[in-house]
Amino acid sequence: MRGNPDAHELVAPGSLPAVLAMLAASPGEWTPIAGGTELMVAHAAGKLEARKLVSLWGLPGLRFIETSPESIVIGAGTTFRDLRADSTIAAEFSLLARAASWIGSVANQSRATLGGNLVNGSPAADSSPALLVYDAELELISVRGRRRIAYAKFHTGYKRNVLAADELLFAVHLPRRFALHQQYLRKVGTRRAMAISKVALAATASMEVGVVSEIRLAAASLAPFPARLHQTEAALLGHALNPETINTARHTLLAEAQPIDDIRSTAEYRRRVAVNLLDELLLQLQPERRSQ
Amino acid sequence: MTTHATNRIVGSSVPRKEGVDKLLGRARYVDDIDLEGMWHGATVRSTIPRGLIRSIGFDRSINWSEFAAVTAADIPGSNHIQLIAADQPCLADGMVNHCDEAILLIAHPDKHRLREAVNAVHIEYEPLPPVFTIEESERQNVIVWGADNLLKNFLLEKGDVDSVWSGAAHIVEGEYRTGAQEHLYIENNGVIAEYTAESGVTVWGSLQCPFYVHKSLLAVFDLPEDKVRVIQTETGGAFGGKEDYPSTLAAHAALLSMKSGHPVKMVYDRMEDLAATTKRHPSRVRHRTALDHEGRLLAMDIDLATDGGAYSTLSSTVLSRATLHSPGPYVCPNVRVRSCAWATNTVPYGAFRGFGAPQAVFAIERHMDEIAAAIGLDPIELRRRNFLHDGDTTATEQVMREPVILDQLLDRALAESDYHARRARFAHENASSPIKRGMGIAAFYHGSGFTGSGERYLNSLAGVDVTPDGKVRVLVSSTEFGQGTNTILTQIAAEATGLGHEDVIMAPADTGIVPNSGPTVASRTAMVVGRLIERAGLQLVSLLREHAGLGAHYSRADFFAACDRYRAVQGAVVSLCRYEAPPGVFWDDQKYRGEAYPAYAWSIHVAQVAVDTVTYSAEVEEFWAVQEAGRVLNPVLAGGQVEGGIAQGIGYALYEKVLLQNGHMANNQMTNYIMPTAEDVPPIHVYFEEVPFSHGGYGAKGIGELPHDGPAPAILNAIRDATGVRCNTIPLLPEDLFHKLAAGQTVEEATAV
């Protein structure tokens, strides 16, 4: 443990309004800590700069999964273990359930929260590609009120996002209209478990008589932050899935992907494997819309 | 009860001696121990790979009067760690030769205050040009060690290699490389040291070789033998990584204790342990091999080089073992091995399970498959035609006097793995699948015990005594670090004395109590030390018969009653034995010839591997290991050694890469140094054939290192079988396989399937 615990202050006000009031009283002074599976790793390495921490762990107002006919709303404090146990998520948002199962280990999933994963904003975060292809919306909260934005607009740069200094991520909204979509997610990690993604690709798609009528693609580790692959989507949307389309899509993806060389892999490898994943996805797409 | 009732305890899977304590959390590791008034120590390390130290500055932001600080100038004796040569300083003095070299030590009562203080020591350097690779070092443009960068070299010669080339039917050449590997014991290096003027230095620590630490402390503190005491605490894994490093760490903590006047604990965190402690030697091996028309070996010319790092430490003996394992388990009339260990400006490479053999075995066993491909012979058949048999001589002219059953091991491995049928099935399925499967094999031996004359020089002493409260104690400096020393040695003592396993305990691994039975390394404990305990146990029974009236048949109560009578007269019941080389074992250090090892353990590995052409990752799907390691003393522990060695070998082959940036390990965290998890390790099938070795403890040879030698070549051979691609370098990560399989191709060409 390289961090010095005495150098930090940790408070746990115990309710969401109390936390929000603290953040509002001195914006930027307090850093929220939920499961701590990001922040405590930084602390152990002696790299946790935040001196004042306010705990979100166990706040009932943040840990919930609410299902209505139109949507499912997941509180930011929901753990990945909670997510894996939810039957609606398993049935209709299976990519998210699978992503949840890939986060570290079971011990990890019992602490790690969805909110922490998104706010931390790693380009390799496991839950992000799934949320992007499900058109997730985020609900942000502060004493000033609530606002909703598309998740695709949340990240603005490497580990940067639109949250204001007095704001928390409150919940993730998922529209319940993907049950019949064809879905794909594959993570290529450094090993089978306890692995950070080197590249991942997620998709939701619909096909009408061999033509791509709807498609959303999102990737991990191909850009400085989790993002949709709009250009590659455009190369496929409205096109018949023939060799020419597939080839155009591959080349579009090669150009659109902006991976880097880092300690875990190389840009060249990531780019090529992303294309292979796209191939695998396109090979799996059934020419007709699924019916119940 | 009679002492001849063999098979009673030896050969059965009695539970681990210390297992329950570990399970219940009662086992005390060094970080569980706190001494009265204890302080904590930390290390200021070099940030450059090579250079002169110009100045050491202390930032005013810290109140240094609260701290103790130690530099080389505080060392009362010699500033050198005592290994084979004494070239490695305990603390850098005026110059650094690798990143993360210890320069200054500090201690404080509160461990949380140390990090800030470490960061507040400012060292100015005058950098010197570093050397990072074998190639740079052998070029000798920059000399970083001695007169020529050469830490050690050997020449092994049998017959006349150069007379063969012109008449050979085939000549096959290849170059093979292996990377560094980290031990990743669960418990990092750690010690507590206490210095007092009256009693000298006492050290408690996580370590393999108490007497190695003892020897270095004597020199660093210039103290007589009885003023240094080293006690091993429960040790959470070692794998060779606690063979030499604890000598340095113990000296550091003891120096801080002397300076501060308090006991001092130093326990590394994972980042420091990864960055600053030893790893497996990287290697480059070149083979040039001549064969006749039938595929029989005529000549093997082997050029072997290792990267030893900044100081010589154990590089010479690692190189020796690599040299002696480089020709593989084959008969060849003409062999030449030229081997060199080169200095570079990295943390010194050290002991790691296999100790040079995994590097050498990787090269020869990968090369055998390349030979097979080049001359159009099946790789199994090529091996079979060249295997060593009883009566054959090795490259060092050692005659194989014990049975060699390689053919039998091979037959069993092929049958258990269903090798031929699987290979045929994969050849068929691969054509239409994005997953390409293959089977690979490796055949190898591992020499048990110290190399050459090593055991004679060690001259180990070990034995048993009997305590007044009725326990037989095993007296050895051989340590338990998860591999089973406690259990097998107590089994042997129980067997020899005719007692139950519960009647025998281990004496504490404390240099103040136990004799020097040598270091716990080189797969020597079961064979060499086990034999000493067997003899000492039998000798004890004879002593009791002769001097204390123990009958031919005796009960447990008779035995301890005899011990009491013996003690009343002699004062103590002790039986010690000294090493005796098996007859006819002789090694010529000058000619590098003779009995390289008293005995060999033999093994065949078979790997089934799947290569995914979407992700370029190779995964081991199933693994078979057949071995002959003499008598199996404890089947569960022996099987565990094999499975663990294979898991570590899989990491060595496919996952674990030490990334050096300017000589510093850049991926010194477990998230980025990728070891296989339980999910990545396949089902492993383990089979033993037993040929008892008459000079090993109840017939045992060494088993600990053997299983690490074979996985890497078996796996890469399987990848060649699966894809047709020749990969001669490990670790082989997906990024590397990508380069082999797809780089340079367009996306259309490289499309999966």
Ligand SMILES: Cc1cc2nc3c(=O)[nH]c(=O)nc-3n(C[C@H](O)[C@H](O)[C@H](O)COP(=O)(O)OP(=O)(O)OC[C@H]3O[C@@H](n4cnc5c(N)ncnc54)[C@H](O)[C@@H]3O)c2cc1C
């Ligand atoms: C061993 C291990 C393995 C891991 N494996 C994976 C993996 O496979 N895949 C993966 O994606 N991640 C992995 N992680 C990373 C981590 O577990 C996840 O990112 C997790 O979701 C973080 O959630 P947390 O609640 O623990 O975050 P914390 O550490 O508590 O916080 C992370 C960040 O989010 C902020 N934050 C948290 N909640 C809110 C909120 N409601 N509003 C505003 N800001 C907030 C915090 O201020 C902080 O900046 C791993 C971590 C460890 C230690």
